[in-house]
Amino acid sequence: MDLKVEPMDIDYDQPPPLQVFAHTSTLHGISHIFSYEKITAKCCLWVVFFLSSLTFLMYVCVDRIQFYLEYPHVTKLDEITTPIMVFPAVTICNLNSIRFSRITRNDLYHAGELLALLNSRHEIRDTHLVEESVMEVLKSKADFRSFKPRPFNMWDFYNRTGHDIKDMLLSCQFRGWPCRPEDFSVVFTRYGKCYTFNSGNTGAPLVSVKGGMGNGLEIMLDIQQDEYLPVWGETDDSSFEAGIKVQIHSQDEPPFIDQLGFGVAPGFQTFVSCQEQRLMYLPAPWGSCKSxxxxxxxxxxxSISACRTDCETRYLVENCNCRMVHMPGDAQYCTPVLYKECAHPALDFLVERDSDYCSCETPCNITRYSKELSFVKIPSKASVKYLAKKYSKSEKYITENVLVLDVFFEALNYETIEQRKAYEVAGLLGDIGGQMGLFIGASILTILELFDYLYEVRFITNLYGCFVINISLRICEVAIHQNLLLHYPSQYVKLKYTTIQMFGVNKSCFY
Known part of the structure; x- marks a missing residue:
């Protein structure tokens, strides 16, 4: 029995999948490149336009990515008004750390060379520079015949011989209300025994409810120049200046007055107008603050002050096996000999040269106080007699020893200085998306279309097509290969390769 195959109308001009995708995709331009028509000049121009746009897009994307990886930031300044503000801590130190009248014979025996009063043989130095009254006192204290030295402690020495706030403070007012020496807490610095007003250690810090003069701290001090050590040489404990050192800082920050303080001279009233500044820095990689x-x-x-103090303490303990009086910790205090031969030189070297050892990062949140200083002469000719009578001192003494310090807020507002990220991931994606839309008319969904096309055509269709088409063709070949190949050989081959084109599979699937 002969099988007879009727001729069939088969559409052999089915477009390839790439053309179909080009005409259905939301990617602009490729429909003109992969058109159903033959290649024309118009098609070539569209290829040039599309590739040029793609090149510009890649250039802009690389530029935006590089800019993002620089992690730029911007600084925002703002001024905020508030009805109440915490008053800062005010630390004061007399520039003379040791009162001459408080030095005992035992002190002079142990620390006389450190203070440059005696030489290494416990003899008075440079007697021609000594005033007669000072010389008499010094001779009586420097008589070490049949003297038996007692134990000596540097902390006790500085605490006992340092200037007493009860003797220095002539008057004190805060917001118009009187304040007392008990309102000042003792703190030790490189200047010895110092005092902090409003430290916050004994309770909540004081606050200001109004700006301007008379609404802050006003103190009158006697610097007691008659108690200053005679200067016969240059040491770390001798002072060529007369006055006090002042630092205005937050309650959370320890004073670092030898490097951050400002001086106030006797014979002047110093007005310090402050404004609180709150600084907010960014951590790495946008900034370099410590979070x-x-x-x-x-x-x-x-804080930087706490970090520096901590670092200096560790440095001295490592190099001198002791610590200075103002340093925290439980290591033993340095002796006068170690102060002179190790502690002072090591600390000076650390501060001036070895900056790598104490690398203190900026904290991410800082409260500091900007200051504007102004001065007037005190006392006036009209008031000097009154002040001399009031405090039972001579007019010359009042002129040489009395000063007034007035610290207040300029206004009840604070300034914020904040670092902010200038370019984040959202901005990067927005820029890239905008450039994609501008140059090639694409979006995220367009990219998903491309991946979807590649996935279906290159993987699913290839594997599934190979399997199905091979099975189908094998069945067809078994069933009709004899008659089909015999009567329509050319149509069979053409049908085979048309199927290959439609499914995008490899020709090797059929062999």
């Missing part, structure tokens, strides 16, 4: 909790055993809050 991790402090690793110090001595300070609860991290």
């Amino acid at each position: 991790t909790p402090p690793s110090s055993d001595y300070f609860k809050a991290y």
